Amino acid sequence: MAAGALYSLMMSNQEEIRQRLLARQEELETLLRQHGENSLQSGGDDVQDEIDQVNTLEAKTAALSLSTREFKALEDVRSALQRLDEGSYGNCIVDDEPIEEARLRAIPETPYCIHHAEEMEKQATADSEQTFLDA
């Protein structure tokens, strides 16, 4: 009975969540398209002195890390929409535990419960620090 009640609660929220995810998807796609156009425009310069090259490199790196973050968010949004269609939305993809409803309202695209979100956050931070050292 408890599971049935939870299921109908989820059903009543699903359309709202889907609309939010679709809006977020569109927003991220627009942002990524804009970044793509900017990097194309700044890529065509023939002659640059060293300072210009450094500035361009910094700008590109900044744009790239922004795009990477948005790209990751877009992937989360798309996979959330997919899980919504499959009926597995709302459960953590690591341990299949229900994600807190307040958490889903705050971040509808999250694939993790709070416990695993923290773990992934730590992992992602460690990864990006490692990338920095390698570069």
Ligand SMILES: [Zn+2]
């Ligand atoms: Zn979990």
